[in-house]
Amino acid sequence: METNQTKNAPTNVVGKPMDRVDGPAKVTGAARYSAEISVPGTVYGVLKTSTIAKGRITSIDTTRAAKEPGILNIFTHQNLPKPAKTPKQVEKWRAAQSYLPMQDDQVQYAGQPVALVVAATLEAATQAAALIQVTYQAEAPIDSFHDPKAELFDPQKIQQGKKDSHVVRGNPQQAYDGAAIKHEATYVHAINHHSPMEPAATLAVWEGADKLTVYESSQNVTMHQGALADLLGMPREQIRVVTKYIGGGFGCKGSFWPHTILTVLAAKAVNRPVKLVLTRQQMFTGVGHREDQEQTLKMGATADGKLVSLVHTKRATTSPWDNYTESNGKILDMLYACPNYSTTYELARANVMTSVWMRAPGEAPGSFALESSLDDVANQLGIDPLEIRLRNYADHDYSNNKPWSSKSLKQCYTRGAELFGWDKRNAKPGQNRKGRVLVGHGMATASYPVHSSQGTARVRLFADGHAVVEAGATDLGTGTYTVMTQVSADALGLPPEKIRFELGDTRLPTAPGSGGSVAAGTVASSIMAAAEDVWDKVVKMAVADKKSPLYKAKPADVKVELGRMFLIKDPKKGETLLATLGRSGQPDIEGSGTGKYGAGYEEKNFGQNGADENNDKKEKVSGGHSMHSFGAHFCEVEVDPDLGTVRITRWVGVHGVGTVLNLKTATSQMTGGAIYGIGAALMEDTFRDPNYARYTNADLAGYHVPVNADIPDIKVEFVPETDPYINYLGVKGIGELGMVGVAAAVGNAIFNATGRRMRSLPITPDKVLEALRQPA
Structure with a gap:
């Protein structure tokens, strides 16, 4: 049947591995990122940030700083012009953080902006900021939900998508209590920072008092425009936001952060274009992070490995003002055929800035718990990890009882296993060696939803x-x-x-x-x-x-x-x-x-030669399909039993994502996603001092990310898939999918190599050595 979606579908260059059209501009330097834009009269802003995490400012001495040549102004909470509204006064605030610094003398988190120097040169502004003397009346901060002073609370609604903090389907506790196989484990995910190559940058240019152009390192120019209009009390059409190139973001540039509005206010006050670029250290305290979190999963199964219950709870750290946390439970609710499910979230307020979405928010940490536990059940029953996933294959979405718009996960399993040589895997943990190192093989499922x-x-x-x-x-x-x-x-x-x-x-x-x-x-x-x-x-x-x-x-x-x-x-x-x-x-x-x-497209095209003959009109018009991308990761590791080091030696990822627009860029996306996930699995961890609630490794020397030497050749393939309900071309997004399940695949491979289950990310050598000292 020829559908409305396919009758005019192009077939010429879409899907081909075409080289980047912006490649020449980037390699020749013609591409200009936000920090590289310059307009006549540009001056420079530099932030002074707090050294305490909780307390109040008792004095700010700018005397020495003001004597530096080229200083135009030094703004503090005492003289910075106030916006028309603060985020808390905006009815529908678009950003993750609802707190705006430099409005009073309060300090709520370490690294909070307390002063903004504007000078003719970047060097002068930097020197002046260093000379500002700030005196504080400090209080003992709360650093995380682990802090004895922290109080866990039920947020009722969690900020990410305003989701309920409790989800229950069926009778999960009763089903767990009666299950033949019971498995319970707790998983820990470290604080992660996005760490894009390009730091956040703002250039604010006023034309008179009522027209504003902002060159911003933004993943969403429309969102930035709207947020500025709300805070400034200006019509949107009088504000222009420009972002022609971005040097990575991974979520941290998808929200609105204080440095942008502070720069805009300063530019208006000095009547000059002001450029402000966060330092690498300020990137750790200025644009959010993946929150530290702990999740416990109780998994009940039959004697042949079929899931009957999943009971999930999560604890995490949030800021003093917002209820943001990742929706880890979303992927547990839909990935496998399980009739009984529940999830509960608890948060604790601490003296940190609000966390924010980071690549595959919710799905990445949620899949670590789910896919690790499922492998443990498989090992307990002597079932191959791939086989137990097939036994629990969901032929529809159990979270909403809807059919899939398309799903090629079985094909991903088959092709991935073939490429990896899964049938040659030694199923008995700790039995495969290469010289003195232990070798292990693991796999995990990937999935990411369509956000309409x-x-x-x-x-x-x-x-x-x-x-x-x-x-x-x-x-x-x-x-x-x-x-x-x-x-x-x-x-x-x-x-x-x-x-x-x-x-x-x-x-x-x-x-x-x-x-x-x-x-x-x-x-x-x-x-x-x-x-x-x-x-x-x-x-x-x-x-x-x-x-x-x-x-x-x-x-x-x-x-x-x-x-x-x-x-x-x-x-x-x-x-x-x-x-x-x-x-x-x-x-x-x-x-x-x-x-x-997504769903809006499905509704729009009902009755236009695109109706699904297997679904009635009522279901179709209401958005009758669950829409997700799927994939499978296969991983080989080598573990040094004397040093505790883990090296990834082989990686295969196979995915079903609908129509692939460009094979080369899509392959690059999925490769990057795997690398991103490997970083979270093995090395990425921002350490927050429990006494002072300050980060101790807020730079790329202390915060380790993967480099070429850490990553093997990665094999990525896509299985053919047609989705007639998702959009005109049947295209599914792939930005997040590539890292979902990656940490679990690594952990499962380490278990196969050592016989020890690692449940705390990142899996660093000290944790491996500690595990190896314990009996298997």
Whole structure:
């Protein structure tokens, strides 16, 4: 059956491993990141941050600092102009943190901004900030939920998506109590920081008192524009936010942070453009983190390994003001066929800034607990880890009882096992050696949901054979410029070099940010909707044009594919869009459209040749499918029993993600996701001093991330998958999927190598040695 989603689907350059269109600009330095933008009259801002985590400021002495040459002003809570509103006064605050520093003398977390120096040069501002003397009346801070002074509370609603803090399906405790196999374990996840190469940066430029342009390292220019409008009490259209290139973000640039509004307020006060770039140390205290967390999972199963109950609880640290925590339970609720499930969240307020989403928030730590426990049950019963996953394969989503829009997980298992050589695995832990080192093999499942979204795009086709396509999206560095050029090329039937795709500006049509794996699916769908608008206009020209082969045809009888219009019943009879446009005398034609990703698209297309014959109308219109990407990781490790070191020696990842827009960039995304997950598994840990609630390794010397020597060759493949319900092109987001389950795959491989289960991330040599000292 030909569906509405596939009848005009392009088939030319979409999916091909095309090189990045922004590559030349990046390697030649022509690409300008937010910190590299310069406008006439730019001056520089530098933050002075608190050395205590709780207390109040008793005095700030700026005398020496003010004597430095080139100082324009030194702002503190005593003289910084106040915004029209603080985040707490905004009805629907868009960002993770609702606390704005420098409004009073209170200090709530270490590294909180307490002063902002503005000077003619960066060097002068940096020196002056160092000379500011701040005196505090310090109080004993709370550093985490482990602190004896911390009080755990039920947040009722957790800030991420405003989800309930309690979810119950069936009767999980009763089912667990009656299960033939019972397994209970607690898993610990360290504080992680995003650590992108590009630090956060803001350049604020005022034009008079009522027009503002902000060059911002933002994953979501629309969100930043809205937040600024709320805080400043200005109409959105008077604020422009520009982000043409981003040097990584992983979630930390997807929220609004204090340094942006502080820079904007300072720029207005000094009547000069002000540029502020966070230092690497300030990146650890200025743009959020993955919270420290502990989760306990009780898993009940039958004697043949079928799950009957999952009982999950989570504890985590939050800030003094917000209830943000990752929704770890989401993946436990849907990944396997389990009739009884519950999750409960508890938080403790501490003197830290608000945590924020970090690549695969919820799914990454949640999968570590789920996939580790499932392997333990498999080992207890003598079942192969892959086999137990197949025995618990969910043929529908148990969390909402909906069918999948598409699911190729079994194919991922099969292909991954084949590529890895899983059938050669020694199932008995601790029995496989390579010389003196222990060798282990592990695997885990990956899944990430579709977060429904919509956006707009504009397409302008020129009669001379080129096109400009616009959407206010952002490119995290993962290839949005490139894949949207490919989508546009196929939609208009032009070679990619004839397409100019523009993004990263709130003057462009509104689009979602790069986060939650929504950008590719939404923006591609938006471009196709805008292209359809162009098609419709040109088809109407053609059927009214005596010189066209389509003269007097009904527009409904004309199909457009790869830039060519033709009669459905006589495909040889037709011509290109450019041919008709060229005869019209018009130099160009413009179209716009709104594209949907996820449930909204499914509802929109009900009854347009896309209805699922296996689902009734009521189910379809209400969003009748559960939408997820799936995958499987396979890992080989070598563990040195004398040093406790773990080295990843082989990695295979196979994924089902619908239509792949660009094989090269998609493979790179999934490879990067695996590396990101390996970092969380083996080395990434920000240590917060329990006495002072300050980070002791807030730089890239102390906070270890993977380098080339830590990572083997990674094999990534995609299984063919068609999803007719998700968006126009059947595209699923992949930004997060690649790291879900990675830590579990590593932990499962270490267990196979050593016979010891590691439940605390990161799995560092000291933990391995301690485990090896214990009996197996």
